[in-house]
Amino acid sequence: MPKYLRVLSEYEQVNDDRISSSELGRRLGYTASQVRQDLNSFGGFGQQGYGYCVSDLKAEIDTILGKEKHFSAIVIGVGNIGRALIENSFFEENGFNIVAAFDVSPDYVGKEIDGVKIYDIATLNYIFAVKRVDVAALCVPYSAAKDVSERLVDMGIKAIWNFTNAEVCVHQPAVIVENVHFSDSLLTLSYRLGERQHSDMPQKQTSA
Amino acid sequence: MPKYLRVLSEYEQVNDDRISSSELGRRLGYTASQVRQDLNSFGGFGQQGYGYCVSDLKAEIDTILGKEKHFSAIVIGVGNIGRALIENSFFEENGFNIVAAFDVSPDYVGKEIDGVKIYDIATLNYIFAVKRVDVAALCVPYSAAKDVSERLVDMGIKAIWNFTNAEVCVHQPAVIVENVHFSDSLLTLSYRLGERQHSDMPQKQTSA
DNA sequence: TAGATTGTTAATCGATTAACAATC
DNA sequence: TAGATTGTTAATCGATTAACAATC
Numbered sequence: 001m002p003k004y005l006r007v008l009s010e011y012e013q014v015n016d017d018r019i020s021s022s023e024l025g026r027r028l029g030y031t032a033s034q035v036r037q038d039l040n041s042f043g044g045f046g047q048q049g050y051g052y053c054v055s056d057l058k059a060e061i062d063t064i065l066g067k068e069k070h071f072s073a074i075v076i077g078v079g080n081i082g083r084a085l086i087e088n089s090f091f092e093e094n095g096f097n098i099v100a101a102f103d104v105s106p107d108y109v110g111k112e113i114d115g116v117k118i119y120d121i122a123t124l125n126y127i128f129a130v131k132r133v134d135v136a137a138l139c140v141p142y143s144a145a146k147d148v149s150e151r152l153v154d155m156g157i158k159a160i161w162n163f164t165n166a167e168v169c170v171h172q173p174a175v176i177v178e179n180v181h182f183s184d185s186l187l188t189l190s191y192r193l194g195e196r197q198h199s200d201m202p203q204k205q206t207s208a
Numbered sequence: 209m210p211k212y213l214r215v216l217s218e219y220e221q222v223n224d225d226r227i228s229s230s231e232l233g234r235r236l237g238y239t240a241s242q243v244r245q246d247l248n249s250f251g252g253f254g255q256q257g258y259g260y261c262v263s264d265l266k267a268e269i270d271t272i273l274g275k276e277k278h279f280s281a282i283v284i285g286v287g288n289i290g291r292a293l294i295e296n297s298f299f300e301e302n303g304f305n306i307v308a309a310f311d312v313s314p315d316y317v318g319k320e321i322d323g324v325k326i327y328d329i330a331t332l333n334y335i336f337a338v339k340r341v342d343v344a345a346l347c348v349p350y351s352a353a354k355d356v357s358e359r360l361v362d363m364g365i366k367a368i369w370n371f372t373n374a375e376v377c378v379h380q381p382a383v384i385v386e387n388v389h390f391s392d393s394l395l396t397l398s399y400r401l402g403e404r405q406h407s408d409m410p411q412k413q414t415s416a
Numbered sequence: 417t418a419g420a421t422t423g424t425t426a427a428t429c430g431a432t433t434a435a436c437a438a439t440c
Numbered sequence: 441t442a443g444a445t446t447g448t449t450a451a452t453c454g455a456t457t458a459a460c461a462a463t464c
Contacts (some may be wrong), residue, residue: 001399007375020445029378031447033433038462048446049440066402067394080295084288085390094394134401159401161394167215170237171323176404178397180388182293184210186302186369187273189386191209193342193367194274196384228421240421241457248423256422257464 001038001061003028008058020051061165067095073161075101076148077139078108078118081163085137086113099131104144119150128155137161138168209246209269211236216266228259275303280340281369283309284356285347286316286326289371293345294321307339312352329356336363345369346376 007027011019021039022032030038039045041051045060062068073096075082082101085091091098094137100123103109109120119127127133136152138145142174145166152160153169159176162168165183169175215235219227229247230240236244247253247260253268254260270276270308283290287314290309294297299306310329311317317328327335335341344360346368353374360368361377367384370376373391379382 002389002395005395006373006389006391009396010375022445027375027378031433033435034431034450036446037432044447047440047445048438049444051221051445064399066398067395069398069402069405071398071401080288080292087288090390090394094391096394096398133363135397158404159397162398165214167218167235170235172232176397176400178393178400180212180390180393181210182298182388183214183302185386185388186298186304187210187213187275188249189343189367189384190274190277190279190304191272192277192278192384196366197277230421239457241459242455244424245456252423254422255464256462257420259421330425 001065004038005058005061005065008061009056012054012058014082015054017054018051019054019057021046024052042197053085062095070095071096071134072097072099074099074127074133075137075139076103076121076124076152076197077140077144078103078113079141082137082139083113085139086116089114095136099133100127124151125155133157135159135161137163139163142166209273212246213266213269213273214267216262220266222264223262225262226259227262227265229254232260270303278303278305279342280305280307281343281345282341283324283345283347284306284311284329284332284334284354284360285349286311286321287347287349290345290347291321293347294324297322304343307341308335332356332359333363341365343367343369347371347373350374 004024008019011027013199018034020208021035021112021198025032025035026034036046039057042064045057073084073091075098078086078101082103086098086101086118099115101118102124103118104121108118136157136159138149140148142165145162145164145168148166149160149162149166153172153175157175158167159178160187162177162179163182164183169177212232215232219235228240229243231238233243236243244254245267250272251268253265262386281299283293283306286294286309290311294306294309306324309321309324309326310332311326312329316326319326344365344367346357348356349385350373353370353372353376357368357370357374357376361380361383365383367386370385370387371390373389376387377385
C-alpha cells in the first residue's frame with residue numbers, strides 16, 4: 001500500500017487528478033485487476049466509468065496507513081543510520097514525531113541533531129515515564145541489538161523498526177517488528193545478478 | 209534465503225553443527241514443511257534421520273546467493289546512507305568489492321572513506337572505462353534519483369541498489385533494481401500499529 | 417532393529433487474474 | 441445513448457501445509 005502512495009505522488013506532479021486502474025497498474029507493475037482488488041478491499045474509492053481521483057485516493061491511503069495518528073518515536077543509536085533517519089525527516093514525513101534519541105558515546109550524549117536531543121542510553125527507562133513512546137528505531141551495532149531490544153520490550157514498547165542485522169523479538173507477539181535488513185536486500189540482489197548472468201535466456205525460475 | 213543465512217549464523221554461535229527443519233522453522237517463523245521445501249528446491253542438503261549440517265548448509269547458501277562471485281560496486285552519494293554502507297562493510301561482508309564512491313559536493317570529492325576514494329559525480333562515466341562495475345548503490349537525494357539512474361542505465365549498469373524514495377527504472381527489464389524504501393517500511397509499521405490499536409481482538413485481517 | 421528426520425507427493429489454501437455486469 | 445471503467449464474482453494459478461514413504 002505504501003507503494004501506491006509513492007506512485008500516486010509521482011503521477012500527481014505531472015498529470016491530472018484522475019487515474020485509471022490500468023494506468024496505475026502499469027506504473028506499479030501490477031495488473032489492473034490487482035489494483036482494483038487492492039483498493040476495493042479498503043473501500044470503493046473509484047467511480048465507475050471514470051477511474052480514481054488521485055488526491056482523494058492519496059488522502060484515503062494516508063488514513064488507512066495511519067499517517068494521521070501521529071505515533072511517537074525514539075531513535076536508538078546515532079551512527080550514520082540513526083542520523084540519516086533524523087536528518088532526512090523520515091518520521092515527520094510519515095506522520096511520526098521523534099521525541100528523543102539515544103546513544104552510548106559521550107561524544108554524542110547531550111548534543112542534539114536537528115533539534116532532537118541525544119540522551120545516554122542508560123537513561124532509556126526515564127523517557128517512558130515522561131513521554132508516550134510507540135516506536136523505537138533500533139540503529140545500534142549488531143552486538144548491542146539483543147540487549148537493547150529486550151530492554152525495550154520490558155519497558156513496553158509497541159513496535160521496533162529494526163535496522164540491525166539481528167533477528168529481534170522473534171517470539172514476542174505483543175511487539176510489532178519491522179525489519180530493514182540491508183544484508184538480506186544486498187544478498188537478494190547478488191542472487192538475482194548471479195541468476196541473470198549464468199542464463200541470459202531465463203529458464204527455471206527460483207526465487208531465493 | 210538470506211534470512212536462512214542470518215538465522216543459521218546466530219544458531220551456530222551457541223549450538224552444535226546440526227539442525228532439524230523443525231528447529232530452523234521455529235527460528236524463522238516458518239513451518240518445518242516450508243523449510244524442507246525451500247532447501248530442497250536448491251538441492252538435497254539434508255540427511256534423512258539426522259537433519260542439516262549447519263556449516264555445510266551455510267556454505268551451500270553462500271554459493272546459491274553468489275557470495276563467491278565478488279561482484280563490484282560503486283556508491284553514489286556519500287551522505288549518511290552512503291557512508292553507512294561504506295563504513296559498515298556491508299559490501300565486503302556479502303562478497304562485493306567497492307571500487308569507488310561519488311558525490312556532487314566539493315567538500316567530499318577527492319577525500320576518501322575507509323579507503324574508498326570519492327570522485328565527482330560528473331566523472332561517473334570514466335569509472336566504467338577503467339573498471340568493471342556491476343552494481344551502483346543509489347544514495348542521492350530524491351531530486352537527483354531519476355537523472356542519475358538514467359545515466360547509470362545508459363552506461364550499462366547491471367543492477368541498482370536503490371535507497372531513494374523514487375521508483376527507479378520501472379520499465380527497464382535489463383536492469384535489476386533492489387529497493388530499500390525506508391518510507392514504505394515505516395508506513396507498513398504505521399499501518400500495523402494502527403490495526404493493532406483499534407482492535408486488540410484481531411478480526412478481519414487486511415495486509416496493507 | 418527402532419527412531420528420527422528428510423525428500424517428495426498430494427491436498428489445501430490464498431492470492432492473482434480474467435471476465436462481466438453494474439453504473440457513471 | 442454509447443463508451444469507459446469500476447466493483448465483484450468466478451476461474452486459475454502458485455505457494456503453503458500435511459502426510460508419508462524413503463532412508464540414514
